[in-house]
Amino acid sequence: MLKRKVAFVDLSKEKVVVEEIPKELRKKHLGGRGLNWYYIYNNVTPEVEPFDPENLLVIGTGFLTGLPCLGTGRTQISTKGPLTKGVGDANMGGAFGPELRYAGFDHLVIKGKAKEPVYLFVYNGEIEIRKASHLWGLDTYETQKALKEEIGDERVESMVIGKAGENKVYFANVMNNIKNAGGRGGTGAVMGSKNLKAIATRGTMDMHIHDVDKFIEYAMQMNQQVLSTKWAKTLSRLGTPLLYDVSYTTGFIGTMNWQYNTPGKEGEPLEAEYLQDYIVKHTACMGCSVHCRHRVKIERGEYAGLITEGPEYTMMGSFGTLVGCYDWDLVIKGNDECNRWGVDNLSLGAIISWAFELYQREILTEKDVGFKLEWGDKNAVLELARMIVEREEIGDLLANGFLEAAKKIGEDSLYYAIHVKGQPDLHTDERGIPSFALGIATSTRGADHLRSRPAIDLFQLPEEFLEKLIGYKIKSDFTAYETKGILVWWFELYFNIVDSLGVCKFQSTFNCPHCPQYDEYVPLLKYATGLDFTKEELIQIGERNYTMERLFNIINGLGKEHDYPPERFFKEPNKRGLPFMKGRKLDRDKYEKMLMEYYAQHGWDENGVPKEETLKKLGIEKPKPNFPEVE
């Protein structure tokens, strides 16, 4: 497990250099997200634009990816992203990462731009750059099918882009199989800018687990720990749509572009229970026993006969509450289209709902769009989505994200865009939950729920229990601001470790306090790799990795002024929801204090810049380019 390989691929020069990943880098960054950002931090200078050939696209498997524990089917895809011009980063489930490891590689560091469309074929220690002009224009399902046929092996796993990536839609993603998305940060657009249609891989190489017997025994124990939780039982039956029941009932689900915080009674048809009518089976990422994914079939109506996978909770906002549609058929149909196009459905939905509100306010007109954008009109939603992916007419503008589109539409329109650092927010409405609001605001990749969201804050767990779990005194009340800076800091570091190990967040402390965390990762790492880490060392690795992402953002112009949730959350109170949610909005002074508490906890100054002493303690130096010269 220690003599793993990184490949540096220069698409312009059509050259590949393979190196062994030094043990010292593992001790400092683990793998996955941590190592990805080590390579980008050192090699991508601020003058490099996201679509410049000099930008890097780094594919990384976690240090535990591909092993039979805790849903380790994860792959991290990182780049300087087009939406934020800073950290662009995505984490993908499925089976690509494990297969890449079985093919002998843990990280692919890709730069340059191919002269014509190409794909990489990674097979048992070898990497070939192959022509892909015949694949350009195919959707993500067709591309993967063609690759399996062409290579002549059903077990080939690929990560591919669809039309959105080819068209450099700023929020294009990468896909593996039907529904595994490296969703966020526009990594698919950067892949498209490099003329890289796909990476296909197949491997039969040994992983060299340090102590197989002990690893298997402990991993099985961990899997049992997860499966025995109420959370895993609910997740394996309902999937992430289970979150809808809580958010729409309580009143923290963005509705009609966050004008409301729940659809109320009107939203009842989207309750998770009603998805059961569509489910034909449950599926899972490689090595996972939770099985949170659905294969669904629409039996009746306009889209009858459609069989696909998903949808996740994200889609229930994107093609649901955000656009005033409460119809599982549309959510499933839209999800399938997004998967084929290879586009982040979360960002797409937020951009579409923004356009709908601009239409409602007559900032956009029928003449601008070509048709009416009326809440609840599913054909309008699907058509605008298609136009964005195809970059057709107004879709071309919206495909560049909020910040660039607002420059043309009018700066006032930006108030209605729910984003942080240019990245659209999940349809959660964070104005009543300060810890969630801080989390989306400080997330290095822009607004996001998977970088630090302390979902367990909603359970109002006893404070003694929280102290034992987190190691700090945290207020139980989820509407409180005090101590939530520490809570978000804790989850930022923890999620970084989760992403650097390549385990699934749904099997972490994210939504369930009884799932494994640091104490369990220490023996898992020991048995898998032979390396001894203490819990404190893992926490420090999380801090080091997170601080490098923060530095990358600062170098690229993203500082304290970009650490705030959308202005709307400070100005407009919740109009609906349970009595304690109604009327809530963010308090500016309290938010500011929470932000300062958070900076201090990281060892950053009052402007959110890491202090010299912090960098010294973490051993972070100035960037030093180390992409090997290839001639």
Added chain:
Amino acid sequence: MSEKYEARCLNCRKRFEVEKGAEIAVCNHCGSKWRISWVTPEQPKVQGPA
């Protein structure tokens, strides 16, 4: 006596008792009334407001 199970109330966030198979239940802490669905025959959850 009928069997009792627990679900988490979305209003007061506390766990409250639900009778086996019940479709509606009232939180004994805050009085909120909920529609209930069953993840397993032993595990109820709040589905939405009643």
